[in-house]
Amino acid sequence: MRPTISGRGRSVRSGDNASGSSRTETSARTTWHTHYALLMLALIYVFNYIDRLVISILIEPIKLEFGVSDTAIGLLSGVAFALFYTAFGLPFGRLADRIGPKPVIALACIAWSVMTMTCGLATSFAILLLCRIGVAVGEAGGTAPSVAMVSALYPPQRRSLALSVFLMGPSLGAVIGLGVGGWVAEIWGWRTAFIAIGAPGVLLGLVFALTVRAPASTTTVKGQARGADENWRTTLRSLLATPAFPWIVATGGIAATTGYALGTWNPSFLIRSHGLTMQHAGLLIGVGGGLVSTVGTLVCGAVTDRMVRRDPGWQIGVPLIATALSIPFGIAYFLWPTGIAFQLGYLPVPQAFLFYLGFGFFGTWWSVPCFGAISHLFPAHRLAQATAIFVMAMTLLGVGFGPLIVGALSDALSARIGTEALRYALAASVALLGLAVACLAIALPRYRNRLGAAEAHAPEAVTNPA
Template sequence: MTGISSTPDQTDATSEKLPGMVYRSWFMFVLILVSASVVGERFMMAVMVGPIKAELKLSDTEIGLAKDMAIAIVYIIAVLPLARLADRWSKRKIIALSAGLWSIAVLICGAAKGFWMLLVGRALIGLGEGGYTPASQSWIADHFPLRQRATAMAIFLLGASLGNFLGPAVGGWLTHNYGWREAMFYAFLPGIVLAPIVWFTLRDVRPGLADNVSKADAEVQPFVATVKQLLAIRTLPLLMLSSALNTLITMGLVSWAPAFVERSHGMSAQDAGIQMGGALFLGSVIGHTVGGPLSDWLGRRDLRWYIWMGMLCGAAAMVIAWLALSAPMNLVFPLLGLNMLIGGMSAAPLLAVIAGLAPAHSRSVAVALLMIAINVIGLGLGPVFVGWLSDMLTPAYGQEALGMAMRIVLLVGGPSFVLAWLASRACLGDFDRAGGWSAGKPVAAALH
């Protein structure tokens, strides 16, 4: 197929021919927009805290629970069973329904009369994310062979970068001009428009087709057997833990950077937010754009480059972060942007390896396990760990305690580097058993 399917009835999950590049370009474009929608809707509340807190008379604790914790808890609980469903059912339908769900959830938040209604709305956003993340990444792997997969993942990640920028930026403008409730209503529109576009113009592709895996070998296995099989692939748990530790460092830096420059350099919160947003957006976009194609190019010469790139980028990012924490005020955010650029180059290769080593029938579950590790260790512990260290160090370091705590967290990069190195030693054997590719062509998979 070289065009866009016009009706859902034309969806053919059993087709033995990959869709043409025109269709796959449209497929990637739609997924970028959907990613921008969910990420933007999640993070736009960060610029609405003041008016929401004042109108609903909420405490900082209640704001924190609704803004972040509700999404994180529901996501962690829901992502694995929803990933399992994605491997057994239609990824197209799951993503379309997820987009509709998080859009309705934003509408519920906009209509909230108190804490509990706001909490329910935010929790439903987490449920929608839990359905979308594993299904989308697995769906991309269904469409692109290994030699193109990191590039495809890099393109996909641009949607998250766009959402990270547009959510707070557009949300802040709408809140300032129309109020937070009206801003929530406008945020409801993108997902509710994109849901039918996904449902009616995209189609499922048989898992394993891009890797020359037969239909019989791609049949879904029992859940416990699936998880055991994934964890038996030595590279996967090593990479998942390494990535979770890297995320712990990243979130420890990003979540505390504005407070760091305010305490250590006297910068205003408004200036810190603007500078950090621009630096992180540019850094992540460039890093994702470069990282995918570069890893695919290097990976054609040696598959270990998919992991070596993450190792080297992680080490370089830690050095740059250390320099940022010791630099003059005018260099802090440029260096943090460079940190995000270098670190972001490893994201697409990571996703490509996870999708490339996981059996075709359990790719969504593999992505879900990665997301659980990242959310529990990285997103959950990173900011809290830095805050706790800062409190412990305050009697000795005063206003500089936060900066010292952020430097200490960078030491986690050591274990992360070692885990990635161990993964690189195991990956060639795992790629041989999983199929991988030879001379640029995917081969039949023994593990799948």
């Protein structure tokens, strides 16, 4: 018989790794303070991705000024960023679990925004690389503590929708980072684009620190300091031993490899293969693709919450089906021949871009349910660390290897195919999503069984709350 979870969204805990939320979460009322905190977290995450993605629309002028190869750009936007992000991700997650996520998020937002601005002052490729490393260190303190804070703000039965609002960051970040960044760079240059994109984040971090209330459950957990004496190796082993979690982590890493490869090289693909200008490519991908992805993310959260009320397994089933649907759209986008479908004013829309809209809608559906699944697997005092591991995998594989693999494959194929090499390198990266679908299929029964075991311990958790 399939295990089920109470329709009231009861959260239970059996040991340190069992289903994840304290009773404080489920009983907490949502007020305008709750929604305001979610809005601020979502805005910060938007600027997280604006600062991260803006470099993708600036690749061509940076290459021209510093005379570097596609592989070097992959190193700049990928490996260097990922290594430092990963190195600092778990320590910031542990810090957020101990002192609360709010101060970590505020300081991180200010730090990465300042470092983004310094990218515009770089006088050499090496200095630009160091500035991007600074952005990576700052952003390492943003995502995991933010997911933990959102999970503490909302009860389990409303969590996927709340997370979908927060996780609009990549999509809206693409709208602003690529659309506005490309426009600014076209008129005032790539250096001004970095400075203009980074500056608002400093103010946003200060406003967040001064006006947002930390959720009560994070304060309670901080006071309990549960597991404070446990070293990070013990915590890491315990987290990775949780059924389904390693497969969810693998899903995030593989899907992010494709996502970051496309996020980095997509503008260059439209410029090289479809003859668009930098501004046109930024508008199409940022505004068109970004808005479709935003809608897809919100629909994903609403659908997941509705389906999970029927069967908890849909927390994994929804991303499995949607990711499988996204693959043919993505491959068709990159392999479709050159040709303009229609004009939007002065903006040419390639025929291939119509397939990208389908990919943009379904291609983000793995993230919200996976973050939500992690919030159901772990208690509040370990949630930021568990989320940090997931984000670290996404960053190390996605940011670290996605852009680099595509850049290196494009360089390798260019001798035979020329400027069309990037087209086939990106199509190959979409095919990797088949591995993410396989990981979700393996995770599904393990996740369902884990929550069933937690439900069996529910009377004990209610009688003897931690």
